Amino acid sequence: MGSTFSGIEISKRSLFAQQTALQTTGHNVANANTQGYTRQRVNMVASLPYEPASMTRSAVPGQLGQGVEFDQIKRVREKFLDTQFYDENKTLGEWTIRRDTLEKLEAIVNEPSDTGIRQVVEGFWSAWQDMSKEPDNLTARAALKEKALAMTDAFNHTGKQLDDLSTNLTDNISVKVSEANTMLKQVANLNNEIFKIEGLGNNANDLRDQRDLLVDNLSKIVNITSIDTSGGYTLRMGSVELVNGINVTNPIDASTVAANLTSGDLQSGEIYGMLVSRDQYLESYKFQFNSMVKALVQGPVSITLPAGSVIPAGATLTGATPGTTLAADTKVTVNGINGLHALGYTLEDPPKSGIPFFTLKEGATEFNANSLTVNPEIVKKVANIAASSRTYVDTDGNTKVVRGNNDIALALASFQNQKFDFDPSSNGTPLLTSGTFDEFLRAIVGQLGVQSQEATRQTTNQQALVDQVDSRRQSVSGVSLDEEMADMIKYQHAYNAAARSLTTFDEMLDKVINGMGTVGR
Numbered sequence: 001m002g003s004t005f006s007g008i009e010i011s012k013r014s015l016f017a018q019q020t021a022l023q024t025t026g027h028n029v030a031n032a033n034t035q036g037y038t039r040q041r042v043n044m045v046a047s048l049p050y051e052p053a054s055m056t057r058s059a060v061p062g063q064l065g066q067g068v069e070f071d072q073i074k075r076v077r078e079k080f081l082d083t084q085f086y087d088e089n090k091t092l093g094e095w096t097i098r099r100d101t102l103e104k105l106e107a108i109v110n111e112p113s114d115t116g117i118r119q120v121v122e123g124f125w126s127a128w129q130d131m132s133k134e135p136d137n138l139t140a141r142a143a144l145k146e147k148a149l150a151m152t153d154a155f156n157h158t159g160k161q162l163d164d165l166s167t168n169l170t171d172n173i174s175v176k177v178s179e180a181n182t183m184l185k186q187v188a189n190l191n192n193e194i195f196k197i198e199g200l201g202n203n204a205n206d207l208r209d210q211r212d213l214l215v216d217n218l219s220k221i222v223n224i225t226s227i228d229t230s231g232g233y234t235l236r237m238g239s240v241e242l243v244n245g246i247n248v249t250n251p252i253d254a255s256t257v258a259a260n261l262t263s264g265d266l267q268s269g270e271i272y273g274m275l276v277s278r279d280q281y282l283e284s285y286k287f288q289f290n291s292m293v294k295a296l297v298q299g300p301v302s303i304t305l306p307a308g309s310v311i312p313a314g315a316t317l318t319g320a321t322p323g324t325t326l327a328a329d330t331k332v333t334v335n336g337i338n339g340l341h342a343l344g345y346t347l348e349d350p351p352k353s354g355i356p357f358f359t360l361k362e363g364a365t366e367f368n369a370n371s372l373t374v375n376p377e378i379v380k381k382v383a384n385i386a387a388s389s390r391t392y393v394d395t396d397g398n399t400k401v402v403r404g405n406n407d408i409a410l411a412l413a414s415f416q417n418q419k420f421d422f423d424p425s426s427n428g429t430p431l432l433t434s435g436t437f438d439e440f441l442r443a444i445v446g447q448l449g450v451q452s453q454e455a456t457r458q459t460t461n462q463q464a465l466v467d468q469v470d471s472r473r474q475s476v477s478g479v480s481l482d483e484e485m486a487d488m489i490k491y492q493h494a495y496n497a498a499a500r501s502l503t504t505f506d507e508m509l510d511k512v513i514n515g516m517g518t519v520g521r
Helices: 006-030 077-107 117-133 136-196 203-222 257-264 270-298 336-341 375-381 406-416 437-477 481-515
Strands: 040-046 068-075 225-229 234-239 240-244 300-305 330-335 358-360 372-374 389-392 399-401
Touching: 006 040, 006 068, 006 481, 068 300, 068 358, 068 389, 077 136, 077 203, 077 225, 077 270, 077 300, 077 437, 117 136, 117 203, 117 406, 117 437, 136 203, 136 234, 136 240, 136 481, 203 270, 270 336, 300 336, 300 406, 330 336, 336 406, 372 375, 372 437, 406 437
Parallel strands: none
Antiparallel strands: 040 068, 225 234, 234 240, 300 330, 358 372, 389 399
């Protein structure tokens, strides 16, 4: 025979189960806008039925059900979608950094525009052309000096900006490494807390949400693989184990991330994008601009000198003999602007051959975008600019410079259309091995534009993929207020029904206890 009070027990269990479901629904609603939160569900199961004991079988037919109870409150989450998110998020982090770096490079180069390097270089050539019309005019020479200073300042500024951007990327790598290591420590600590709680048979749902959010953010910084073990998450970057249970086994090191890149363990993420941006993009463009400067100052170039040109003694060139006068137009090879300028004569008498037009800044050992400067002797005295290639002997037997001659000035102006060897020592990969300055600069701008366009395209596409995967995750794990409101009404009605059932059983027992057995009293 069943217990007289079993109905109350069934109703009580139902009340507790529905109340827990209502509280969980309220928890979901409260966290509808909490980043990383996963909706929770109460898993209700039928209580074990009661079977009155007897020798061979139940004393009554069938089994008496004992209502409902819940065995756990669990998260609604799909691990497969998390893994997909990590894979797409790391690539998004990489291309976002690449795009940002290339956009900064575009701002530094600032081409095509009316204020970029191309304009100051063209101004420099035009100044030589203008001076060739009046080679002994000090005003024209002063204008040339200013144009030359403007060009060297532009190259210096560009070189400094490239160095500053490289330094910023190095600093950002250290910041991101520190941020990643902080997350790794937090994951290890959460592994410990979750292990303690779940060791007692409970589900640490909210702590698991915090841990998963950390891994989400970490997946954008480096390529992460997450394995859920009995001791917590094990995180790997390629073959390098970062976290195992409660221990951070191999924290990321800013000094060794380049080695991780070389070994293939670091394959994507923001740190990867910074390394690629610094070591490939920036180093490449530094090399291109330095190649331009070297070719401008000392790169081999062929030029035709007119008949009557007097080659200074001690000049460095091929195709003619120093200290002689050319009997016919002669094609010679000189080392850049400095080499050709040394073949000319200044305005001073007795004739003085040209000094190097460009020199190095103090402490520099080779010509590059940072070290280029106009010779201080020319800055102080524009008469030291060599424009003439001819001398004559006056009636007194003194050798003097033909000041009105413009052979060297014209030859230097023609450098604008001359083809230069941009890597004579073959120590790099210039965009053009041979070409004019304008062609080389256009090649730099063209390549930068294509790379930036590709980075923008990749970032846009990758963002769409991340959003798609995250949308699928939210459709599974996210809180739907409409669904929660429907559940709230459902659990509320169930609670009310259980309460009504309890009241009914209470009235029945009241009749049994207070209304039965009173006859004959």
